[in-house]
Amino acid sequence: MELFLKLLLAHLIGDFILQPDSWVSEKEEKKLASAKLYLHALIHALLVLILCWNTEMWYLPVAIGLTHLIIDAGKLLLQNPRNKRLLFFTDQVLHLLAIIAIWVFATDTPPSFSLTQDQWLLLTGALFLSFPTSILIRVTISIYTPETGMTPDDSLQNAGKYIGILERLLVFVFIVTDHWEGVGFLIAAKSIFRFSDLTRAKDRKLTEYILIGTLLSFGAAIAVAICCAVLM
Numbered sequence: 001m002e003l004f005l006k007l008l009l010a011h012l013i014g015d016f017i018l019q020p021d022s023w024v025s026e027k028e029e030k031k032l033a034s035a036k037l038y039l040h041a042l043i044h045a046l047l048v049l050i051l052c053w054n055t056e057m058w059y060l061p062v063a064i065g066l067t068h069l070i071i072d073a074g075k076l077l078l079q080n081p082r083n084k085r086l087l088f089f090t091d092q093v094l095h096l097l098a099i100i101a102i103w104v105f106a107t108d109t110p111p112s113f114s115l116t117q118d119q120w121l122l123l124t125g126a127l128f129l130s131f132p133t134s135i136l137i138r139v140t141i142s143i144y145t146p147e148t149g150m151t152p153d154d155s156l157q158n159a160g161k162y163i164g165i166l167e168r169l170l171v172f173v174f175i176v177t178d179h180w181e182g183v184g185f186l187i188a189a190k191s192i193f194r195f196s197d198l199t200r201a202k203d204r205k206l207t208e209y210i211l212i213g214t215l216l217s218f219g220a221a222i223a224v225a226i227c228c229a230v231l232m
Contacts, residue, residue, distance in 0.1 A: 001117055002117050002120055003052065003103055003106060003107070004099065004100070004103040005117070005120040005121060005123075005124050006048075006051045006052050006120065007048060007051075007052070007060075007064065007099045007102065007103055008096075008099060008124055009051060009120070009123065009124050009127060010044065010047035010048045010050075010051050010052075010064070011044065011064075011095055011096075011099060012124070012127050012128060012132055013047055013127070014040070014043050014044040014047050014068075015044075015092075015095070015132075016131045016132040016135060017130075017131055018043055018047075019040055019043075023036040023039075023040060027040070027072070027076055028076065028079065031073075031076045031077060032073055032076065032077070037069070037072060037073065037076070038069065040068075040072065041065045041066075041068045041069035041072065042065060044064055044065055044068045045061040045062065045064055045065030045068075046061065048060050048061040048064045048065075049061040057106060059106075060102065060106060063102050064098075064099070064102065067095075067098040067102070068095065068098070071091060071094045071095055071098065072091070075087050075090070075091045085139055085142065085143075088139055089139075118232045121228050121231055121232060122176065122228060122232075125172060125224045125225070125227070125228045126169060126172055128224060129165070129168040129169055129172055129220065129221055129224055130165045130168075130169065131165070133164075133165075133168060133217070133220050133221075134161050134164055134165060136220075137164070137213060137216050137217060137220070140216065141209065141212055141213055141216070144205075144208075144209050144212070164213075164217050167186060167190065167217060167218070167221070168217055168218075168220065168221035169221075170182070170186055171183050171186060171218060171221035171222060171225060172221050172224060172225045172228075174186070174225075175221075175222065175225035175226065175229060176225050176228055176229050176232075178229075183218075183222070187218065190214070
């Protein structure tokens with residue numbers, strides 16, 4: 001289980017944190033001719049090499065790097081504006097299946113770090129609730145684009161994304177430490193702050209859009225936290 005969590009952690013870091021949007025745009029434009037495609041696969045291999053350091057298991061970073069390159073290349077060749085959202089989720093599922101297959105093949109890999117299994121589990125869960133969940137929610141509700149009437153100067157750049165990350169991490173901490181009352185306080189506090197914005201907006205579509213995003217955010221945090229609590 002520890003090896004699987006390390007492989008998953010390497011994937012989350014490589015795919016969602018160490019991959020700028022400019023790289024994604026370049027890959028979509030140049031496809032197999034993009035140097036960023038191969039650099040991205042190399043980063044995944046290096047992350048696995050660092051997290052799963054074991055000279056006897058040299059094939060782990062090689063396998064991860066190659067499978068990631070093949071899956072991403074296939075996605076780029078098949079992708080178009082109509083299937084972009086579907087291929088995003090398909091791509092992540094295939095990466096997960098590749099990680100599971102490699103983990104099953106190498107189940108005898110000895111642990112290389114001093115962290116316990118529970119600590120790896122908590123670290124992976126917390127990291128998943130940061131940028132990966134933000135991107136998943138953004139892609140999921142991208143079909144809804146309500147008119148807010150706001151200009152870019154009306155709000156802080158990327159403020160909503162970081163607020164969502166912080167609230168999910170707080171929910172995660174509250175639940176794994178068995179302080180559910182903190183979750184209720186957080187929901188109440190956010191409702192108070194959002195109430196004035198929605199009252200001034202007087203836009204039902206905007207209200208529904210915000211509610212969907214908020215419920216997805218809290219729901220993801222609660223689900224991940226409960227899974228971690230059960231597995232610990």
